[in-house]
Amino acid sequence: MASIILMIVGILGIGYGFISSPSTVEEAKAMVAADAHHGGAASHGEESHEATTTHHSEASEDAHHEASASHGDEAAEHASHDAHTLSKLQNRPWAAFLIAGFFFFMIALGALVFYAIQHVAQVGWSPVLFRVMEGISSYLFPGAVILYVFYVLTAGFHMNHLYIWMDPNVMAHDEILQLKSGYLNVPFFLIRSFIFLAGWVLYRHFVIKNSYAQDEAKDNTYYRKNFKLSVFFLLFFFVTESIMAWDWFMGLEPHWYSTLFAWYVFASMFVSAISVIAMITMYLKSKGVLEFVNDSHLHDLAKFMFGLSIFWTYLWFGQFMLIWYANIPEEVGYFITRIEHYNFIFFGMLLFNFVFPFLVLMNSDFKRVNWFVMIAGVSILVGHYMDIFQIVMPSTVGELWSFGIPEIGSILFFLGLFIFVVFGALAKTPSFLAKRNPFVEESKHFHY
Amino acid sequence: MASKVIQAIYNDDDVLMLAVKRVKEAHHHIEEIYTPFPVHGLDKAMGLAPTRLAITAFMYGCVGLTVAITMMNFIMIEDWPQNIGGKPSFSFIENMPAFVPIMFELTVFFAAHLMVITFYMRSRLWPFKKAENPDVRTTDDHFLMEVSLNDNEDELTRLLVDTGAVEVKVSEKH
Numbered sequence: 001m002a003s004i005i006l007m008i009v010g011i012l013g014i015g016y017g018f019i020s021s022p023s024t025v026e027e028a029k030a031m032v033a034a035d036a037h038h039g040g041a042a043s044h045g046e047e048s049h050e051a052t053t054t055h056h057s058e059a060s061e062d063a064h065h066e067a068s069a070s071h072g073d074e075a076a077e078h079a080s081h082d083a084h085t086l087s088k089l090q091n092r093p094w095a096a097f098l099i100a101g102f103f104f105f106m107i108a109l110g111a112l113v114f115y116a117i118q119h120v121a122q123v124g125w126s127p128v129l130f131r132v133m134e135g136i137s138s139y140l141f142p143g144a145v146i147l148y149v150f151y152v153l154t155a156g157f158h159m160n161h162l163y164i165w166m167d168p169n170v171m172a173h174d175e176i177l178q179l180k181s182g183y184l185n186v187p188f189f190l191i192r193s194f195i196f197l198a199g200w201v202l203y204r205h206f207v208i209k210n211s212y213a214q215d216e217a218k219d220n221t222y223y224r225k226n227f228k229l230s231v232f233f234l235l236f237f238f239v240t241e242s243i244m245a246w247d248w249f250m251g252l253e254p255h256w257y258s259t260l261f262a263w264y265v266f267a268s269m270f271v272s273a274i275s276v277i278a279m280i281t282m283y284l285k286s287k288g289v290l291e292f293v294n295d296s297h298l299h300d301l302a303k304f305m306f307g308l309s310i311f312w313t314y315l316w317f318g319q320f321m322l323i324w325y326a327n328i329p330e331e332v333g334y335f336i337t338r339i340e341h342y343n344f345i346f347f348g349m350l351l352f353n354f355v356f357p358f359l360v361l362m363n364s365d366f367k368r369v370n371w372f373v374m375i376a377g378v379s380i381l382v383g384h385y386m387d388i389f390q391i392v393m394p395s396t397v398g399e400l401w402s403f404g405i406p407e408i409g410s411i412l413f414f415l416g417l418f419i420f421v422v423f424g425a426l427a428k429t430p431s432f433l434a435k436r437n438p439f440v441e442e443s444k445h446f447h448y
Numbered sequence: 449m450a451s452k453v454i455q456a457i458y459n460d461d462d463v464l465m466l467a468v469k470r471v472k473e474a475h476h477h478i479e480e481i482y483t484p485f486p487v488h489g490l491d492k493a494m495g496l497a498p499t500r501l502a503i504t505a506f507m508y509g510c511v512g513l514t515v516a517i518t519m520m521n522f523i524m525i526e527d528w529p530q531n532i533g534g535k536p537s538f539s540f541i542e543n544m545p546a547f548v549p550i551m552f553e554l555t556v557f558f559a560a561h562l563m564v565i566t567f568y569m570r571s572r573l574w575p576f577k578k579a580e581n582p583d584v585r586t587t588d589d590h591f592l593m594e595v596s597l598n599d600n601e602d603e604l605t606r607l608l609v610d611t612g613a614v615e616v617k618v619s620e621k622h
Contacts (some may be wrong), residue, residue: 321545325533364502447489 006416013409018093087161088397093406094160095396099388100410101150102248103272104418105143106265106388110273111136112204113237119207119230124442125300128292130434131426132281134211136273138425139418140204144197151193151248155186162396165254177254184254192247196240203233214436223438241266252395256334258323264315265391271308271353272384274301275377280422282370289432295368296448302367305357305376312387313354337394341401345390352383385411452620453479454604455582456613458591461487467611468493471595474607479594482586501570505563512558516551582619590614 115133118126153159155166164170165177165184177184207226214222242262250261258264278301284290323331338346357376366372393401434440458464464487471478478494491499521540524530524547529537536542568574586592593613595604601618608616 317545317548321548324545325535327533362506 004416004420006412007420008416010409010411010413010416013405014093014097014413015409018406085400088400091160091162091396092401093410094154094162095392096406096410098150098162099385099392099407100414101143101147103385103388103411104139104414105147106269107273107276107418108137108139108143108422109200110269110271111277112140112200113234113270114273114277116203116207116230116233116237119226120234122227122439124439125297125446127434127437127440127443128290128446129277129281129297129301130211130437131429131432132277132284132290134208135422135426135429136276136280137204137208139421141201142417142421144201148193148197151190155189163251163254165251180254184251189247189251192243196236196244199233199236199240203229203236207233211434212430215431215434217436220438241269249391252392253334255330258319258331258334260315260319264312264319267308267312267315268384268387271305271312272381274304274308275380277301278305278373279377280426282374284426284432286370292433292444294446296446297443298370298373299364299367299448302361302373302376305373305380306361306367309354309357309361309380313350316350316353337398338390341399342390342394345386349383349386349390352379352386356383452597452618453594454597454601454608454616454618456593456595456608456611457583457585457615458593458612459589459614460612461591463612464591464593465490465493467593467608467613470611471593471607476604476607477596479596481594482581482583482592484587484589484591487591501563501567504566505559508562508566509555509559511562512555513551515558516547516554519554520547520550 111133115130115137118130118133154162158166161167165174165180166186166189171177171181207229210222210226210229214220214226217223245262245265249265250257278298281290281293281301282298285293320335323335326332356379360372360376360379361367389407437443456467458467461483464481464483468478468481468490472493472495481490481494483490524543525538525540531537532546535546540547581587581592582594583590583592593608595608597604597618605616
C-alpha cells in the first residue's frame with residue numbers, strides 16, 4: 001500500500017519535473033537569470049562564458065540583446081550558449097529519471113549476479129538466502145522495460161539531449177566523435193542495449209524456473225542445470241556489463257574515457273545489491289518468515305558490504321588519482337566539472353560509501369547486530385545514489401543542477417515500484433526456503 | 449593445584465570438538481590443546497576469552513596512518529617541497545591524493561608487522577625457543593588435549609576414552 005502511495009507521489013513529482021522544465025530559449029534564460037538573482041548561482045556560469053553570464057544576469061534582457069546585436073559574432077555565440085542552457089535544463093528531469101531508474105535496476109541486477117555467483121561457487125552458506133535474492137531480482141524485468149523505453153525515447157526519438165553524440169549537428173562538427181561513429185550510432189546503441197537487457201532477463205527467467213522446480217525435484221538435475229546456466233550468465237554479464245557502463249554512462253561524455261569505468265559501475269552495483277539483500281533479509285526475519293537465517297548469515301553479508309565498500313573506494317580513488325596526477329586536459333575535464341560544481345557530492349559520497357560503513361562494520365561483533373548493519377546499508381544506498389548522480393548529472397545538466405522535485409519524485413516512484421514488485425514477488429514465493437537445494441542443510445547449520 | 453595433567457590424543461578434529469564439549473560439560477579444566485592446524489571454533493568450545501589482537505591491529509593501523517601523514521608532510525611539504533608533475537607543493541591537502549597510497553601502505557605495514565610481533569610476544573615465542581608441545585605427533589596428524597588432574601584419574605580416563613581418544617596417559621605438567 002505504502003509502495004503505491006510512493007509511486008503516485010513519484011509520478012506527480014516526475015510529471016512536475018517535465019512540465020516545469022523550460023521549452024523555449026526565453027524561458028531557460030529567465031530561469032537562469034532568476035537563479036542568478038537569488039545570489040547563489042552567479043558563480044555557476046559556464047567556464048568559458050563566466051564573465052558574460054554574470055553580466056547577462058545583472059543586466060536586463062533587453063539591454064543584453066541590444067549589446068549583443070551590435071556584435072555579430074558575439075550574438076551567435078550567445079545564441080548557441082542559450083540553446084545549450086536550454087538543453088541542459090530540459091535534460092534535468094530526464095537525467096533524474098535515468099539516475100533513479102538505473103539505481104533501482106542495478107540493485108536487482110547486482111542481486112542477480114550475486115545469486116549467479118552463489119550457484120557457480122556451489123556455496124554451502126547461502127542457500128537459505130536464495131529466495132530473498134530471487135525476490136529482489138524480480139525487479140529486473142520491469143526495470144529493464146522502463147530503461148529500454150527510456151532509451152528508445154532518448155535515442156530513437158531524440159526527446160532529450162542526454163547523449164550529445166546522438167545529435168547529428170554535433171556529430172557533423174566533431175572529428176573525434178566521427179572517428180567513434182562506428183560504435184556510437186543510434187541503431188547499434190539500441191541493439192546493444194536490447195541484447196544485454198534481454199540476456200539478463202532471460203537468465204533470470206530460467207534460473208528461477210529451475211530453482212522452483214528443484215524444490216519439488218527428486219534429484220539434483222535442476223541444480224546442475226542452474227550451475228551451467230549461471231556460468232554462462234557470468235561470462236555474458238561481465239562482458240555486457242562493461243558495454244552497458246560505456247554505453248549508458250561513459251557515453252554521456254563521449255570524449256572522455258577511463259579503462260576501469262565499467263568496474264567502477266559494477267562495484268557500485270554490487271555493494272548496493274548486497275546491502276539490499278542484507279536489509280530485506282533482516283526485515284523478513286523480523287517478520288518471522290526466515291527463521292532458518294541466523295547471525296552468521298548476516299555476518300557474512302555484512303562482510304561483503306564491508307569488503308565491497310573498500311573495493312568501490314579503491315576503484316574510485318584509482319580512477320581519480322591517475323587522472324588527477326597525469327593532468328591530461330582531455331581526461332581531467334571529467335573531474336574538473338565534478339570538483340567545481342559537484343564538490344559536496346563528489347567528495348561527500350566518500351563519507352557515505354567508505355568512511356561510515358568502514359568504521360561501523362569493522363568490528364566483527366557489530367556485523368551481527370541488526371541495526372548496525374541496517375544503518376550501514378542505508379548509508380551505502382544513499383552514497384551510491386550520490387555516486388550515480390555524480391556520474392550522470394555533471395555530464396548532462398552540468399552546472400545548472402539542483403536536487404529538487406524531479407529528483408525526489410523519480411526516487412519515490414522507483415522506490416515504490418521496487419518495493420511493490422519485490423515484495424509482490426516475495427509474497428508469491430512458494431517457499432522461503434530453497435528446500436531441495438543440495439546444500440540447504442549445511443546452510444541452515446552454517447556457523448561462523 | 450594441578451601439577452599433574454592427563455593427556456588424551458585424538459586423530460580427528462570433529463571427534464576432538466565433541467570431546468572438548470563433553471569435557472567442559474563435566475566441568476573439568478582443559479589446560480591446553482595442541483593441534484597440527486587451527487581448528488575452527490575450538491577457542492569458543494574451550495571457553496577462551498575472545499582475542500584482543502584485532503583491537504591492537506586497529507591501534508597499530510592508526511599509528512601507521514599518523515606516521516605516514518606526519519612523514520609525508522615533513523618530507524614533501526615542509527622540509528623540501530618538490531615540483532613533481534607540476535603539482536602544488538606547499539599544501540598538504542592539495543597534494544593529498546598523491547600521498548594516499550603511502551598512507552595506505554604504512555597503515556597496513558604497521559598493523560601487520562606489529563600485530564605479528566604482538567602475537568609472538570603474547571604467545572611467548574622467540575627464535576631458538578624449545579618446542580612446548582608434549583608429543584611430536586601433534587605437529588603431524590594428531591590432536592592432544594591436556595586436562596588438569598585433581599585425584600580423579602580413573603574417572604577422567606574413562607570419560608576421555610569414551611569420547612574417542614586413541615591414547616590416554618598421565619604426565620607431569622611442565
